[in-house]
Amino acid sequence: MEHRLSPDGQEEKIQKFVTKFGIIMFAIYTIVYFAFIIIAVTNPQFMGKDVGNLNVAITYGFGIIILAIIQALIYSYICGKRENAERSGKGKSK
């Protein structure tokens, strides 16, 4: 069962926002992920530099995984907030 489209197109507005926000989040993550690959290929020695008990490779690898979880939570929070705002009639009208 899908949310019903309301006459003023609230669902469409929500969908547009979610899609746009998703692409921004995706772009940020893609940059971080491919930066890791580029550093690994172009400057492998840098990956071995110490970061406390860890090194750059481990810290960056953990970072990519933790960033995914953090971005997922932010995405969920912002999208949920927007949905609630639109449905209660407090969304920004454009």
Place this chain on the structure above:
Amino acid sequence: MNYKAEPLAIIIFVFFVLSVLGISYFFSRKTKSASGYFAAGGNIHWGVNGIAFAGDYLSAASFLGIAGMVAIYGYDGFLYSIGYLAGWMVALFVVAEPLKKLGKYTFADAIDAKFKSRGVILAAAISTLVVSLFYLIPQMVGAGTLITPLLGLPFEAGVIMVGCVVILIVATAGMASTTYVQFIKGGLLVVFSLVLVFLLLGSGFSTSPDQKDSTYHEFITLELADTGSDAIALKDTSYEVVKEFQVGEEPSAKTFVKLAKDDIETVWQLDADNNILLETQTITHRADGPDLYNGAPKEDGRFYQVGHLSEIEGQPAVETGGLNLFNFIGKIKDSTVIRWSQQNLTDGTDRITVYYQVPTEGKDVLIPGLKFKIDPARGASTSDQINFISLMIALFLGTAALPHILIRYYTVPTSAYARKSTIVAVGAIGLFYLLTLYMGLGAMTHGVIDLTNSNMSAPLLARAFGLGIFAIISAIAFSTILGTVSGLIVASSGAVANDLLHKFFKLNMDDNKMVFAGRITAVVVGIIAMALGIAFKHMNVSFLVGWAFSIAASANLPAIIMVLFWKRTTSKGVIASIAVGLLSALILILLSPDTFSQVYQLPAANAPMPFSQPAIISVPLSFITLVVVSLFTKKDNVTDSTV
């Protein structure tokens, strides 16, 4: 390794399998409609669905393959964890919600939503079947691998057991039971992996990592006698020198020496700089008898589990005591790890596989490079670097295009719930992947690696902490495979019943007939999977999964992305894109160096392709094909609606 079945392991294993079958029976009584069978009625709670996503995704490749690869190659195995999780960002931010809005039961439903084209349905259904089969093979190989140490049964018995249980699950209850099996299994896998890592950190490191019920084999050296000639002689005269083997060319040339003592022949590696022989482990494949393990029958138990630190922070005999998440890594960084490498020798009509010690600085274990060559300073070529980049692209783009992941979006009621369940999945999977590095490094340093089967590293690490945790972890791993295979078979049966029979061949099927066709397909696909699992017995699990990701990323993802976001996409463009992506990925894989060496048993240098991972070519090719064909066939574009 010579494994013996333990009663406790059998009891726990049987309990798990019976529980799975019980859940299946419960849901089979509720599954009457096609929606119930293929999409669990669309009524699964998003939290349950999220953990079930994790259950689907954390397959044999994740639990057995990654931990095993980290245990052998260090950080390079962890690259799979990074790539597998990053793939979920494509699924969450780009694919999940629009796909949920478009589809009903299958990936083909969504792709075809705006075209109503039989050609699109056919292409998407074939792609689903091919990717599912490629993903099924490693799961079945994993099942066979696991059953040997757990129950003491042969490989083939494991494959057939998984096949039969899964057919029973899927043919009776479909997606609902598959979802709850995955939910329970996914949750248990994450919880018990956490328990295992806590036990590991609590135990710390020892240069002699004895296990609860056995002592670690101390690998010895033999001193050479100075004879004044090139002939090798030993100070310990109880050994007789039988034969020398020269392998390779300088600077990486190696010398192995076969010695005899008490009628047992063993092979040793020459360390000319220190005038010593180092103990190796061997499997002798005899032309006229059973294989010998370190010169004796397998039952004698002379073939040892390996993997230890030879010195910790410069000290040769040390125990660290308990460690935390950070200084666990720090200790490895400042130590020397004894890794093992493999060399094949020919001795008359016998073939000898020699596993020899490779002392490796801990800091090198914790950076990329031991498996995937990327550093030109260490001999990496441009092809090696492209291979690495291509793998990381396939892992990133493959997840969101795997059929058994895609169909899970249809088990929740709304797009928002699809998003929420993906977020739960990312949390659970992310936590698990962080743990894989610790489990792999733990196996590497705790004397638990079975050199004949790296996939067993995580379960064998558990056994170092007691039989109970070993039995639970192994049973979870086995049900991991059950769940993933169930999901793949549901995806395949949906592709055949809904896409091919109902929509492509337009067989006028009501709900009952659709469910019946789905059940028959589940049985047929299950039997094919069993046959392929046995045929690919010796293949590496992660290697096979890499194929499935590359094919999914090449065949499915360009079509999904462009249908969702490019208004000028046409049905012919989608068909061409799926066909070109699928074929180019398959052809590049078949012509790759890895396939030459591991499948055809030919020299890798003879392969026409310079690298083994196809995604860097096949994914752009599939995108370009879609754009070009769509532009040439734009008059076919009946609607310009996109989501």
